Amino acid sequence: MIVETAPAKINLALHVRRRRADGYHDLETLFAFANDGDTVAMTPADRWSLAVTGPQARGLASGSRWDAGNLVVRAADAFAGGFGVSPQAITLDKHLPVASGIGGGSADAAATLRLLARLASVPLDDPVLVAIARGLGADVPACLFGQTSLGTGAGEVLEPLRGRAGTPLLLVNPGVAVSTAAVFRGWDGVDRGAIADGDLLSRARAGRNDLAPAARALAPAIADVEAMLDQAPGVLLSRMSGSGATCFGLFADEASRDRAAGVAAHQGWWTMATRIA
Numbered sequence: 001m002i003v004e005t006a007p008a009k010i011n012l013a014l015h016v017r018r019r020r021a022d023g024y025h026d027l028e029t030l031f032a033f034a035n036d037g038d039t040v041a042m043t044p045a046d047r048w049s050l051a052v053t054g055p056q057a058r059g060l061a062s063g064s065r066w067d068a069g070n071l072v073v074r075a076a077d078a079f080a081g082g083f084g085v086s087p088q089a090i091t092l093d094k095h096l097p098v099a100s101g102i103g104g105g106s107a108d109a110a111a112t113l114r115l116l117a118r119l120a121s122v123p124l125d126d127p128v129l130v131a132i133a134r135g136l137g138a139d140v141p142a143c144l145f146g147q148t149s150l151g152t153g154a155g156e157v158l159e160p161l162r163g164r165a166g167t168p169l170l171l172v173n174p175g176v177a178v179s180t181a182a183v184f185r186g187w188d189g190v191d192r193g194a195i196a197d198g199d200l201l202s203r204a205r206a207g208r209n210d211l212a213p214a215a216r217a218l219a220p221a222i223a224d225v226e227a228m229l230d231q232a233p234g235v236l237l238s239r240m241s242g243s244g245a246t247c248f249g250l251f252a253d254e255a256s257r258d259r260a261a262g263v264a265a266h267q268g269w270w271t272m273a274t275r276i277a
C-alpha cells in the first residue's frame with residue numbers, strides 16, 4: 001500500500017484582478033500548505049474502486065461509488081487516460097470539510113496524481129501531468145507541488161516562495177459549505193491591486209482576501225469566525241481562505257494556537273490545529 005497526505009491549502013492572500021471571457025478570474029494568491037489534511041491510499045487490485053472513510057466522508061454525496069462526482073475518481077481516470085496504469089483500490093480518509101476554501105477536493109485529486117505518478121514513474125513536473133492537474137481545477141497544480149508559492153493566472157502559474165515552515169496554524173470552519181463559483185459571482189468587480197513585494201508574512205499582511213465580502217454575504221457566520229481569530233492572543237495573521245468559509249490564524253506559538261482552538265471548539269466550530277508545511 002502507498003499513502004499520500006492531501007494537505008489543506010490556505011490562501012495567505014487572495015487578490016482577484018479581472019473577470020475573464022472564459023468565466024474564470026485572473027488572480028494573485030499566496031498559497032501555503034498545512035502539515036495535515038486528508039489521506040489517499042492505494043493498493044493494486046483487479047479493478048478500480050474507492051472507499052471513503054473519516055469524519056468528513058458524509059460531505060461527499062457520491063459516497064464510495066466510482067463516480068466522477070469525486071475528484072479522486074476524476075484524477076485517476078484522467079491519469080489512466082493520459083499515461084496508463086494498472087487498477088488500484090483507493091481509500092480516501094476525509095478530514096477536511098467539503099467546499100470550504102481549503103481545497104480539500106483539489107488536494108485529494110493532487111494526492112491521487114502523485115501516487116499514480118509514483119507507480120508509473122512519471123515526474124511531477126511532466127507537462128502532461130501538470131495539464132491533467134489544471135483540467136481538474138484551478139488550484140490542483142498548486143496542490144500537486146504543495147509548496148508555498150505565488151499563484152497567478154487562474155491560480156495555476158506558480159512561482160515557489162521562501163515559506164514560514166513550522167509556523168503554528170489554526171483552521172476554523174463554522175460548518176457552512178459555500179460554492180466557489182457562487183462566491184466568485186458575488187465579487188464586486190473592483191481590482192484593488194497586486195500583492196506587494198517583501199517577505200512572505202509582510203506580503204500577506206499587506207494583502208487581502210477579495211472574496212471575503214461575497215462569501216460573508218452567503219455565509220454570515222464567517223464574520224464571527226474572523227472576529228474570533230482577529231482577537232485571539234498571539235495571532236500573527238488571520239483571514240478567510242479561498243472562497244471560504246474556513247478561516248485561518250497563524251500564531252506566534254503553539255500555546256496561543258491551542259487556546260484559540262479551544263475558544264473555536266466551544267462555539268461548535270470545526271477546527272484543525274496544525275503547522276505550515
Ligand SMILES: C[C@@](CO)(OP(=O)(O)O)[C@H](O)COP(=O)(O)OP(=O)(O)OC[C@H]1O[C@@H](n2ccc(N)nc2=O)[C@H](O)[C@@H]1O
Binds near residue numbers: 100102136153182
Ligand atoms: C478560490 C480558490 C483559491 O485558491 O480556492 P477554493 O476556495 O476553491 O479552495 C481557487 O481559485 C479555486 O480553485 P478550484 O477550486 O480548483 O476551482 P475550479 O474547480 O477550477 O473552479 C470552480 C469555479 O470557481 C470559479 N473560479 C475559480 C478559479 C478562478 N481563478 N476563477 C474563477 O472564477 C469559476 O466559476 C469555476 O467554475
Ligand SMILES: Nc1ncnc2c1ncn2[C@@H]1O[C@H](COP(=O)(O)OP(=O)(O)O)[C@@H](O)[C@H]1O
Binds near residue numbers: 097099109
Ligand atoms: N474528494 C473530494 N473532496 C472534497 N470535495 C470534493 C471531492 N470530490 C469532489 N468534490 C466536490 O468539489 C467541490 C469543492 O470541494 P473542495 O475542494 O472541498 O472545496 P474548496 O475548493 O472550496 O476548498 C465540492 O462541491 C465537492 O462536492
